[in-house]
Amino acid sequence: MGRLFGTDGVRGLANREVTAELALDLSVAAAHVLADTGAFAGHRPSAVVGRDGRASGEFLEAAVVAGLASAGVDVHLVGVVPTPAVAYLTEALHADLGVMLSASHNPMPDNGIKFFARGGHKLEDAIEDAIEQRLREPWDRPVGEDVGRVHSAQHAAGLYEHHLLSTLPHRLDGLTVVVDCANGAASGIAPEVYASAGATVIPIHHAADGWNINLDCGSTHLDSLVLAVREHGADAGIAHDGDADRCLAVDASGQVVDGDHILAILADAMKESGSLTGDTVVATVMANLGFKIAMEQAGIAVVETAVGDRYVLEAMRAGGYVLGGEQSGHVLMTEYATTGDGMLTGLHVLARMAQTGRSLAELAAAVTKFPQVLINVSGVDKTRIDDSPAVLAAVSEAVTALEGRGRVLLRPSGTEPLVRVMVEAPTQEQASAIAEQIASVVRVELALD
Numbered sequence: 398m399g400r401l402f403g404t405d406g407v408r409g410l411a412n413r414e415v416t417a418e419l420a421l422d423l424s425v426a427a428a429h430v431l432a433d434t435g436a437f438a439g440h441r442p443s444a445v446v447g448r449d450g451r452a453s454g455e456f457l458e459a460a461v462v463a464g465l466a467s468a469g470v471d472v473h474l475v476g477v478v479p480t481p482a483v484a485y486l487t488e489a490l491h492a493d494l495g496v497m498l499s500a501s502h503n504p505m506p507d508n509g510i511k512f513f514a515r516g517g518h519k520l521e522d523a524i525e526d527a528i529e530q531r532l533r534e535p536w537d538r539p540v541g542e543d544v545g546r547v548h549s550a551q552h553a554a555g556l557y558e559h560h561l562l563s564t565l566p567h568r569l570d571g572l573t574v575v576v577d578c579a580n581g582a583a584s585g586i587a588p589e590v591y592a593s594a595g596a597t598v599i600p601i602h603h604a605a606d607g608w609n610i611n612l613d614c615g616s617t618h619l620d621s622l623v624l625a626v627r628e629h630g631a632d633a634g635i636a637h638d639g640d641a642d643r644c645l646a647v648d649a650s651g652q653v654v655d656g657d658h659i660l661a662i663l664a665d666a667m668k669e670s671g672s673l674t675g676d677t678v679v680a681t682v683m684a685n686l687g688f689k690i691a692m693e694q695a696g697i698a699v700v701e702t703a704v705g706d707r708y709v710l711e712a713m714r715a716g717g718y719v720l721g722g723e724q725s726g727h728v729l730m731t732e733y734a735t736t737g738d739g740m741l742t743g744l745h746v747l748a749r750m751a752q753t754g755r756s757l758a759e760l761a762a763a764v765t766k767f768p769q770v771l772i773n774v775s776g777v778d779k780t781r782i783d784d785s786p787a788v789l790a791a792v793s794e795a796v797t798a799l800e801g802r803g804r805v806l807l808r809p810s811g812t813e814p815l816v817r818v819m820v821e822a823p824t825q826e827q828a829s830a831i832a833e834q835i836a837s838v839v840r841v842e843l844a845l846d
Contacts, residue, residue, distance in 0.1 A: 402525040404705035404811030408500050408509035411453035415508050417460040420498075424464030426531040427494060427512055430524060436493050436515055443471040445490055445513075445550070447483040448498035449582040449640045452607035453508045457498045461510070466545030467538060470494065473550040477605070479582045479641035481738035482557040484517035488735065489556050499582065499640035502617050503813070505610050517735040519707050558590050561740055564733045566670070567752040570595035572632045574747060575625045575647075578603040579615025581639035587740055591635070594744055595751075601625050611638065616645045616726050616739075623651040633750065633757045635743040636726075642706075643726035644742035648757040656724040657688040658761040659746055663728065664697050664720055665763065666749045672719065672732065673697070679712045679721030679729075681705070682806055686821055687766040688724075695763070705811050706737045767803065768825040770832040772818045777843035779809035779816045791838040795820065795831045803828070807835065816843065 401407055407423065409415045428444075431437065444465050448454035454477075462472050473490055475483065480497045487495030495513030503509075512520050512528075520528075574596045578584040580603070588600040601621060602614035614621055616636040626634040626647050634647035646654040660678060667673035677698040680688065684699070692699050700716060702708040709721040710729055722728035727737035734741055750757055782788060788807070795805045803822035810817055818836045822828035 400526075401529045404707060405501065406509050406511035408503065408507060410506055411451070411457065411508035415457065415510065417456050420457045420460035420510060421464035422532050423510060423528060424461045424496065425468045425536070426528045426534070428465055428468035428470050429531055429534075429536065430527045431494060431514070434524070441471060442469065442493045443473065443490070444494040444496060445473045445475055445483055445487045445492045446496045446498075447475045447478045447486075450477050450580070450584065450605035450607055450610055451500070451505055451508055451639075454498045457508055457510070461496050461498065462547055465494075465496075466547055468545065469539040469543050470545040472545060472547045473553065474547060475553050476551040477582055477585065478554050478557065479586065479738070479740065480511065481642055481734055481736050481741065482554060482586075484513050484736045485557050485560055485734065486553050487513045487515070488517040489560075490550070490553065497640070501640045501642065502611055502615065502638040505608055505612065513736075519710070519736060554586060558586060558593070560733075561590055561744060562593055564741060565594055565744055565748050567748040568595040569744070569747050569751050572747055572751055573597040573599070573629065575599045575601060575622060575629060575631045575634040576603075577601050577614055577622045577634065577636040579611050579637050579639050579641075580605045580609040581611065581615065581637065581641060583637045583641035583740065587637060587641065590740055591744070591747075594747075596747060599625065599629050599631060615639065616643045619645065619647060619653055622647050623653075627651050633747065635747070637739040637743070638726075641739045642737040644728065644739035644746070645726040646743070646746060646757060648761065650758060652758060654757055654761045656722055656726040656728065657685050657766065658764050659726065659728060659742060660720070660722045661688060661691050661764045662746055662749055662760045663730070663742075664692065665695060666745070667720055668695065668697060674717055674719045677716065677718050679709050679716070679718050681709060681723050683724045683819060685724065685764070685766045685769055686804065687764050691764045704808060710736070767821040767823070768828045769819065769821045770825070770828040772832050772836040773810070774816045774818060774836050774839045775814065776845055777816050777839055778845055779814065779843070781843050782807060782809060782816060785842045787842045788835075788838055791835045795835055798831065805831070805835065807839075
Protein backbone atom coordinates (compact mmCIF):
# COMPACT_ATOMS: atom_id res chain seq x y z
CA MET A 398 0.00 0.00 0.00
CA GLY A 399 1.34 3.45 -0.93
CA ARG A 400 1.58 6.46 1.33
CA LEU A 401 -1.87 7.70 2.36
CA PHE A 402 -0.86 11.37 2.29
CA GLY A 403 -0.09 12.95 -1.08
CA THR A 404 1.54 16.31 -1.74
CA ASP A 405 -1.56 18.09 -0.43
CA GLY A 406 -3.17 15.95 2.24
CA VAL A 407 -5.35 12.89 1.74
CA ARG A 408 -7.51 12.99 -1.36
CA GLY A 409 -9.75 10.59 -3.29
CA LEU A 410 -13.29 9.61 -4.21
CA ALA A 411 -15.55 10.62 -1.33
CA ASN A 412 -17.35 7.76 0.44
CA ARG A 413 -15.22 5.17 -1.34
CA GLU A 414 -11.63 6.21 -0.62
CA VAL A 415 -12.15 9.22 1.62
CA THR A 416 -14.77 7.82 3.97
CA ALA A 417 -16.35 9.01 7.19
CA GLU A 418 -14.49 6.24 9.01
CA LEU A 419 -11.16 7.38 7.57
CA ALA A 420 -11.88 11.01 8.44
CA LEU A 421 -12.71 10.09 12.03
CA ASP A 422 -9.68 7.83 12.43
CA LEU A 423 -7.29 10.36 10.88
CA SER A 424 -8.56 13.06 13.22
CA VAL A 425 -8.06 10.88 16.27
CA ALA A 426 -4.58 9.87 15.12
CA ALA A 427 -3.65 13.49 14.40
CA ALA A 428 -4.74 14.51 17.90
CA HIS A 429 -2.64 11.74 19.43
CA VAL A 430 0.47 12.49 17.39
CA LEU A 431 0.34 16.21 18.10
CA ALA A 432 -0.24 15.51 21.78
CA ASP A 433 2.87 13.32 21.84
CA THR A 434 4.94 16.10 20.24
CA GLY A 435 4.01 18.39 23.12
CA ALA A 436 1.77 20.61 21.00
CA PHE A 437 -0.99 20.45 23.63
CA ALA A 438 1.23 20.82 26.67
CA GLY A 439 -0.18 23.00 29.43
CA HIS A 440 -3.53 23.83 27.87
CA ARG A 441 -6.77 22.36 26.59
CA PRO A 442 -6.27 21.62 22.87
CA SER A 443 -8.42 23.18 20.17
CA ALA A 444 -8.87 22.85 16.41
CA VAL A 445 -10.36 24.87 13.55
CA VAL A 446 -12.42 22.84 11.08
CA GLY A 447 -13.58 24.20 7.71
CA ARG A 448 -14.71 22.80 4.37
CA ASP A 449 -15.53 23.70 0.81
CA GLY A 450 -19.09 23.38 -0.45
CA ARG A 451 -19.08 19.75 -1.63
CA ALA A 452 -22.03 17.71 -0.45
CA SER A 453 -19.67 15.04 0.88
CA GLY A 454 -18.03 17.67 3.06
CA GLU A 455 -21.08 17.66 5.28
CA PHE A 456 -20.67 14.09 6.51
CA LEU A 457 -16.89 14.27 6.46
CA GLU A 458 -17.04 17.39 8.64
CA ALA A 459 -19.24 15.52 11.10
CA ALA A 460 -16.75 12.65 11.20
CA VAL A 461 -13.75 14.93 11.75
CA VAL A 462 -15.54 16.78 14.55
CA ALA A 463 -16.51 13.47 16.18
CA GLY A 464 -12.94 12.23 16.01
CA LEU A 465 -11.39 15.39 17.43
CA ALA A 466 -13.94 15.89 20.21
CA SER A 467 -13.74 12.23 21.21
CA ALA A 468 -9.96 12.69 21.56
CA GLY A 469 -10.45 15.66 23.89
CA VAL A 470 -10.00 18.48 21.38
CA ASP A 471 -12.32 21.49 21.38
CA VAL A 472 -13.53 22.34 17.87
CA HIS A 473 -14.20 25.72 16.25
CA LEU A 474 -16.49 25.07 13.27
CA VAL A 475 -15.94 27.83 10.70
CA GLY A 476 -18.17 26.41 7.96
CA VAL A 477 -17.59 26.85 4.22
CA VAL A 478 -14.42 28.91 3.80
CA PRO A 479 -11.30 28.83 1.60
CA THR A 480 -8.39 26.62 2.61
CA PRO A 481 -6.17 29.65 3.36
CA ALA A 482 -8.88 30.93 5.69
CA VAL A 483 -8.53 27.77 7.79
CA ALA A 484 -4.75 28.24 7.84
CA TYR A 485 -5.11 31.88 8.89
CA LEU A 486 -7.79 31.19 11.51
CA THR A 487 -5.75 28.36 13.02
CA GLU A 488 -3.20 31.03 13.90
CA ALA A 489 -5.67 33.84 14.65
CA LEU A 490 -7.75 31.71 17.03
CA HIS A 491 -4.61 30.25 18.67
CA ALA A 492 -5.69 26.73 17.74
CA ASP A 493 -3.36 23.74 17.90
CA LEU A 494 -4.68 22.14 14.72
CA GLY A 495 -6.52 23.11 11.55
CA VAL A 496 -8.49 20.72 9.36
CA MET A 497 -9.76 21.59 5.88
CA LEU A 498 -12.08 19.29 3.96
CA SER A 499 -11.57 19.90 0.25
CA ALA A 500 -10.32 18.30 -2.94
CA SER A 501 -9.35 21.73 -4.28
CA HIS A 502 -9.64 21.76 -8.09
CA ASN A 503 -10.71 18.10 -8.36
CA PRO A 504 -14.22 17.18 -9.61
CA MET A 505 -17.13 17.24 -7.15
CA PRO A 506 -17.19 13.47 -6.36
CA ASP A 507 -13.71 13.74 -4.81
CA ASN A 508 -12.88 15.16 -1.42
CA GLY A 509 -9.84 15.47 0.77
CA ILE A 510 -8.49 16.17 4.24
CA LYS A 511 -5.71 18.68 4.91
CA PHE A 512 -4.15 19.28 8.31
CA PHE A 513 -2.46 22.43 9.59
CA ALA A 514 -0.26 22.61 12.65
CA ARG A 515 -0.31 25.42 15.22
CA GLY A 516 0.41 28.71 13.47
CA GLY A 517 -1.39 27.58 10.30
CA HIS A 518 1.50 25.66 8.74
CA LYS A 519 1.06 22.46 6.75
CA LEU A 520 2.26 19.37 8.57
CA GLU A 521 5.74 18.05 7.90
CA ASP A 522 6.05 14.72 6.09
CA ALA A 523 7.31 13.03 9.25
CA ILE A 524 4.20 14.12 11.19
CA GLU A 525 1.92 12.88 8.41
CA ASP A 526 3.74 9.54 8.40
CA ALA A 527 3.32 9.27 12.17
CA ILE A 528 -0.44 9.97 11.84
CA GLU A 529 -0.74 7.26 9.21
CA GLN A 530 1.17 4.76 11.34
CA ARG A 531 -1.14 5.34 14.31
CA LEU A 532 -4.44 4.93 12.48
CA ARG A 533 -6.92 2.80 14.46
CA GLU A 534 -4.51 2.05 17.28
CA PRO A 535 -6.04 1.18 20.69
CA TRP A 536 -6.35 4.22 22.96
CA ASP A 537 -7.74 5.39 26.25
CA ARG A 538 -10.74 7.59 25.59
CA PRO A 539 -11.32 10.69 27.70
CA VAL A 540 -14.59 10.93 29.60
CA GLY A 541 -16.60 13.54 31.44
CA GLU A 542 -15.19 17.04 31.27
CA ASP A 543 -12.19 15.82 29.30
CA VAL A 544 -14.10 15.28 26.05
CA GLY A 545 -13.91 18.06 23.48
CA ARG A 546 -16.62 20.68 22.99
CA VAL A 547 -17.88 21.95 19.63
CA HIS A 548 -18.44 25.66 18.98
CA SER A 549 -19.86 27.44 15.93
CA ALA A 550 -17.36 30.05 14.75
CA GLN A 551 -18.71 31.01 11.34
CA HIS A 552 -18.26 34.66 12.29
CA ALA A 553 -14.51 34.04 12.16
CA ALA A 554 -14.58 34.31 8.35
CA GLY A 555 -14.85 38.06 8.91
CA LEU A 556 -11.45 38.03 10.59
CA TYR A 557 -9.99 36.47 7.46
CA GLU A 558 -11.64 39.02 5.17
CA HIS A 559 -10.30 41.88 7.30
CA HIS A 560 -6.82 40.36 7.18
CA LEU A 561 -6.86 40.16 3.37
CA LEU A 562 -7.85 43.80 3.01
CA SER A 563 -5.22 44.90 5.53
CA THR A 564 -2.42 43.59 3.27
CA LEU A 565 -3.25 45.78 0.26
CA PRO A 566 -0.57 48.26 -0.83
CA HIS A 567 -3.08 50.14 -3.01
CA ARG A 568 -6.87 50.19 -3.36
CA LEU A 569 -8.59 48.88 -6.48
CA ASP A 570 -10.80 51.89 -7.18
CA GLY A 571 -11.49 52.34 -10.89
CA LEU A 572 -11.00 48.68 -11.83
CA THR A 573 -13.82 46.49 -13.11
CA VAL A 574 -13.18 42.83 -12.39
CA VAL A 575 -14.98 39.60 -13.21
CA VAL A 576 -14.48 37.09 -10.39
CA ASP A 577 -15.06 33.36 -11.04
CA CYS A 578 -15.67 31.67 -7.68
CA ALA A 579 -15.77 28.11 -9.13
CA ASN A 580 -19.03 27.52 -7.22
CA GLY A 581 -16.67 26.78 -4.37
CA ALA A 582 -15.48 27.99 -1.02
CA ALA A 583 -14.92 31.55 -2.22
CA SER A 584 -18.51 32.01 -3.39
CA GLY A 585 -19.69 33.76 -0.25
CA ILE A 586 -16.50 35.74 0.39
CA ALA A 587 -14.63 36.71 -2.78
CA PRO A 588 -17.14 39.14 -4.36
CA GLU A 589 -17.42 41.04 -1.08
CA VAL A 590 -13.65 41.19 -0.53
CA TYR A 591 -12.82 42.51 -4.00
CA ALA A 592 -15.64 45.06 -3.76
CA SER A 593 -14.49 46.18 -0.32
CA ALA A 594 -11.05 46.77 -1.83
CA GLY A 595 -12.63 49.26 -4.24
CA ALA A 596 -13.21 47.26 -7.41
CA THR A 597 -16.44 47.06 -9.37
CA VAL A 598 -17.10 43.32 -9.18
CA ILE A 599 -19.00 41.09 -11.58
CA PRO A 600 -19.21 37.67 -9.88
CA ILE A 601 -19.79 34.48 -11.85
CA HIS A 602 -20.15 30.87 -10.72
CA HIS A 603 -20.86 31.99 -7.17
CA ALA A 604 -24.01 29.93 -6.52
CA ALA A 605 -22.58 26.85 -4.79
CA ASP A 606 -25.15 24.08 -4.30
CA GLY A 607 -22.98 21.16 -3.16
CA TRP A 608 -22.86 19.57 -6.60
CA ASN A 609 -21.54 22.20 -9.00
CA ILE A 610 -18.12 22.97 -7.54
CA ASN A 611 -15.47 23.28 -10.31
CA LEU A 612 -18.07 22.24 -12.90
CA ASP A 613 -16.91 23.88 -16.14
CA CYS A 614 -15.72 26.89 -14.17
CA GLY A 615 -12.94 28.19 -11.98
CA SER A 616 -9.20 28.14 -12.53
CA THR A 617 -9.28 24.85 -14.46
CA HIS A 618 -12.00 25.96 -16.92
CA LEU A 619 -11.41 29.55 -17.97
CA ASP A 620 -13.65 29.78 -21.06
CA SER A 621 -16.64 31.34 -19.30
CA LEU A 622 -14.39 33.85 -17.53
CA VAL A 623 -12.88 34.90 -20.86
CA LEU A 624 -16.35 35.42 -22.33
CA ALA A 625 -17.54 37.39 -19.29
CA VAL A 626 -14.51 39.71 -19.33
CA ARG A 627 -15.08 40.48 -22.99
CA GLU A 628 -18.85 40.86 -22.60
CA HIS A 629 -18.59 43.34 -19.73
CA GLY A 630 -15.52 45.17 -20.99
CA ALA A 631 -13.80 44.41 -17.70
CA ASP A 632 -10.23 45.34 -16.94
CA ALA A 633 -9.44 41.81 -15.80
CA GLY A 634 -10.85 38.49 -14.72
CA ILE A 635 -9.82 36.52 -11.65
CA ALA A 636 -10.42 32.76 -11.35
CA HIS A 637 -10.22 30.71 -8.18
CA ASP A 638 -10.50 26.97 -7.72
CA GLY A 639 -12.83 25.06 -5.42
CA ASP A 640 -11.01 25.90 -2.19
CA ALA A 641 -9.66 29.28 -3.39
CA ASP A 642 -5.99 28.60 -2.76
CA ARG A 643 -5.29 29.26 -6.46
CA CYS A 644 -5.56 32.32 -8.64
CA LEU A 645 -5.34 32.59 -12.40
CA ALA A 646 -6.27 35.69 -14.37
CA VAL A 647 -7.51 36.91 -17.73
CA ASP A 648 -6.58 40.26 -19.26
CA ALA A 649 -9.04 42.67 -20.89
CA SER A 650 -8.66 40.99 -24.28
CA GLY A 651 -9.34 37.53 -22.88
CA GLN A 652 -5.75 36.29 -22.82
CA VAL A 653 -4.93 33.95 -19.93
CA VAL A 654 -2.43 35.17 -17.34
CA ASP A 655 -1.14 32.09 -15.54
CA GLY A 656 0.87 31.50 -12.39
CA ASP A 657 4.21 32.24 -14.07
CA HIS A 658 2.98 35.66 -15.21
CA ILE A 659 1.44 36.37 -11.82
CA LEU A 660 4.59 35.39 -9.96
CA ALA A 661 6.65 37.65 -12.22
CA ILE A 662 4.25 40.59 -11.70
CA LEU A 663 4.41 40.23 -7.93
CA ALA A 664 8.18 39.67 -7.90
CA ASP A 665 8.72 42.86 -9.90
CA ALA A 666 6.44 44.85 -7.57
CA MET A 667 8.14 43.51 -4.46
CA LYS A 668 11.64 44.10 -5.83
CA GLU A 669 10.63 47.69 -6.60
CA SER A 670 9.36 48.20 -3.04
CA GLY A 671 12.42 46.55 -1.50
CA SER A 672 10.37 43.76 0.10
CA LEU A 673 11.63 40.86 -2.06
CA THR A 674 14.09 39.16 0.26
CA GLY A 675 17.37 38.44 -1.49
CA ASP A 676 15.79 39.57 -4.77
CA THR A 677 14.81 35.91 -5.08
CA VAL A 678 11.63 34.08 -6.01
CA VAL A 679 10.92 30.35 -5.56
CA ALA A 680 9.27 28.38 -8.38
CA THR A 681 8.83 24.73 -9.33
CA VAL A 682 10.34 22.70 -12.13
CA MET A 683 7.11 23.35 -14.07
CA ALA A 684 7.84 27.08 -14.37
CA ASN A 685 8.20 28.05 -18.03
CA LEU A 686 11.64 28.86 -19.41
CA GLY A 687 10.24 32.24 -20.38
CA PHE A 688 9.58 33.00 -16.72
CA LYS A 689 13.15 32.17 -15.77
CA ILE A 690 14.54 34.33 -18.56
CA ALA A 691 12.30 37.25 -17.51
CA MET A 692 13.44 36.97 -13.91
CA GLU A 693 17.09 36.89 -14.96
CA GLN A 694 16.58 40.05 -17.03
CA ALA A 695 14.91 41.72 -14.03
CA GLY A 696 17.81 40.86 -11.75
CA ILE A 697 15.76 38.36 -9.75
CA ALA A 698 17.15 34.94 -8.87
CA VAL A 699 14.97 31.81 -9.16
CA VAL A 700 15.20 28.90 -6.72
CA GLU A 701 13.68 25.75 -8.25
CA THR A 702 11.79 23.02 -6.35
CA ALA A 703 9.72 19.91 -6.95
CA VAL A 704 6.06 20.41 -7.86
CA GLY A 705 3.79 21.12 -4.92
CA ASP A 706 3.28 24.26 -2.89
CA ARG A 707 4.56 22.48 0.22
CA TYR A 708 7.97 22.10 -1.45
CA VAL A 709 7.92 25.72 -2.56
CA LEU A 710 7.20 26.70 1.03
CA GLU A 711 9.99 24.49 2.38
CA ALA A 712 12.51 26.21 0.10
CA MET A 713 11.16 29.62 1.07
CA ARG A 714 11.58 28.84 4.75
CA ALA A 715 15.06 27.43 4.24
CA GLY A 716 16.24 30.53 2.38
CA GLY A 717 14.16 33.12 4.19
CA TYR A 718 12.38 34.05 0.97
CA VAL A 719 8.95 35.72 0.91
CA LEU A 720 7.54 34.93 -2.55
CA GLY A 721 7.08 31.67 -4.39
CA GLY A 722 4.54 29.78 -6.41
CA GLU A 723 3.46 27.48 -9.18
CA GLN A 724 2.34 27.85 -12.76
CA SER A 725 -1.05 26.45 -11.70
CA GLY A 726 -1.74 29.59 -9.66
CA HIS A 727 -0.61 28.58 -6.18
CA VAL A 728 1.24 31.65 -4.94
CA LEU A 729 2.76 31.99 -1.50
CA MET A 730 3.33 35.42 0.04
CA THR A 731 4.70 34.53 3.44
CA GLU A 732 4.68 38.08 4.72
CA TYR A 733 0.90 37.69 4.88
CA ALA A 734 0.03 33.97 4.75
CA THR A 735 1.35 30.56 5.70
CA THR A 736 -0.05 28.85 2.60
CA GLY A 737 -1.12 29.64 -0.95
CA ASP A 738 -4.03 32.10 -1.00
CA GLY A 739 -5.92 32.79 -4.21
CA MET A 740 -7.73 35.91 -3.02
CA LEU A 741 -4.59 37.40 -1.51
CA THR A 742 -2.86 36.83 -4.84
CA GLY A 743 -5.71 38.29 -6.87
CA LEU A 744 -5.91 41.38 -4.69
CA HIS A 745 -2.19 42.09 -5.03
CA VAL A 746 -2.15 41.59 -8.80
CA LEU A 747 -5.06 44.02 -9.16
CA ALA A 748 -3.38 46.43 -6.75
CA ARG A 749 -0.31 46.42 -8.99
CA MET A 750 -2.54 47.37 -11.93
CA ALA A 751 -4.14 50.19 -9.96
CA GLN A 752 -0.84 51.41 -8.56
CA THR A 753 1.00 51.53 -11.91
CA GLY A 754 -1.94 52.45 -14.15
CA ARG A 755 -0.82 49.65 -16.48
CA SER A 756 -3.12 47.01 -17.93
CA LEU A 757 -2.80 43.38 -16.96
CA ALA A 758 -1.62 42.61 -20.49
CA GLU A 759 1.20 45.14 -20.14
CA LEU A 760 2.28 43.74 -16.80
CA ALA A 761 2.14 40.13 -18.03
CA ALA A 762 4.18 40.96 -21.15
CA ALA A 763 7.34 40.82 -19.04
CA VAL A 764 7.20 37.03 -19.55
CA THR A 765 7.42 35.71 -23.12
CA LYS A 766 6.53 32.07 -22.73
CA PHE A 767 7.93 29.13 -24.61
CA PRO A 768 5.19 26.95 -26.13
CA GLN A 769 4.38 24.29 -23.55
CA VAL A 770 2.39 21.10 -23.84
CA LEU A 771 1.23 19.08 -20.83
CA ILE A 772 -0.31 15.63 -21.28
CA ASN A 773 -1.81 13.75 -18.34
CA VAL A 774 -1.48 10.02 -18.93
CA SER A 775 -3.94 7.96 -16.90
CA GLY A 776 -4.27 4.21 -16.44
CA VAL A 777 -0.56 3.71 -15.78
CA ASP A 778 1.63 2.83 -12.82
CA LYS A 779 3.11 6.19 -11.90
CA THR A 780 5.58 4.60 -9.47
CA ARG A 781 7.59 2.96 -12.30
CA ILE A 782 8.65 6.09 -14.20
CA ASP A 783 12.31 5.75 -13.27
CA ASP A 784 12.39 1.96 -13.76
CA SER A 785 11.45 1.77 -17.44
CA PRO A 786 14.40 1.81 -19.89
CA ALA A 787 12.01 2.54 -22.77
CA VAL A 788 10.54 5.60 -21.04
CA LEU A 789 13.97 6.90 -20.06
CA ALA A 790 15.19 6.39 -23.63
CA ALA A 791 12.21 8.31 -25.04
CA VAL A 792 12.95 11.24 -22.75
CA SER A 793 16.65 11.17 -23.65
CA GLU A 794 15.86 11.20 -27.37
CA ALA A 795 13.52 14.16 -26.90
CA VAL A 796 16.14 16.15 -24.99
CA THR A 797 18.65 15.50 -27.77
CA ALA A 798 16.15 16.62 -30.43
CA LEU A 799 15.54 19.93 -28.59
CA GLU A 800 19.25 20.79 -28.78
CA GLY A 801 19.13 22.88 -25.62
CA ARG A 802 16.23 25.06 -26.86
CA GLY A 803 13.55 23.52 -24.67
CA ARG A 804 13.06 20.94 -21.98
CA VAL A 805 11.22 17.76 -21.02
CA LEU A 806 9.73 16.97 -17.62
CA LEU A 807 8.14 13.64 -16.71
CA ARG A 808 6.66 13.24 -13.25
CA PRO A 809 3.97 11.40 -11.29
CA SER A 810 1.07 13.50 -10.05
CA GLY A 811 1.10 13.99 -6.31
CA THR A 812 -2.69 14.22 -6.03
CA GLU A 813 -4.09 12.05 -8.85
CA PRO A 814 -3.33 8.63 -10.45
CA LEU A 815 -1.56 10.17 -13.43
CA VAL A 816 1.82 10.61 -15.07
CA ARG A 817 2.35 14.15 -16.34
CA VAL A 818 4.38 14.68 -19.53
CA MET A 819 5.49 18.28 -20.04
CA VAL A 820 7.46 19.55 -23.03
CA GLU A 821 8.62 23.07 -23.89
CA ALA A 822 10.00 23.80 -27.36
CA PRO A 823 10.57 26.70 -29.77
CA THR A 824 7.28 25.92 -31.58
CA GLN A 825 3.90 24.58 -30.49
CA GLU A 826 4.08 21.90 -33.18
CA GLN A 827 7.41 20.55 -31.97
CA ALA A 828 6.30 20.60 -28.33
CA SER A 829 3.08 18.72 -29.19
CA ALA A 830 4.85 16.11 -31.32
CA ILE A 831 7.49 15.35 -28.69
CA ALA A 832 4.95 15.24 -25.85
CA GLU A 833 2.66 12.87 -27.76
CA GLN A 834 5.58 10.58 -28.57
CA ILE A 835 6.68 10.33 -24.94
CA ALA A 836 3.08 9.92 -23.73
CA SER A 837 2.53 7.00 -26.12
CA VAL A 838 5.61 5.24 -24.73
CA VAL A 839 4.39 5.85 -21.16
CA ARG A 840 0.95 4.40 -21.97
CA VAL A 841 2.48 1.21 -23.34
CA GLU A 842 5.40 0.69 -20.97
CA LEU A 843 3.69 1.68 -17.70
CA ALA A 844 0.24 0.27 -18.40
CA LEU A 845 -1.45 -1.25 -15.37
CA ASP A 846 -1.65 -5.03 -15.44
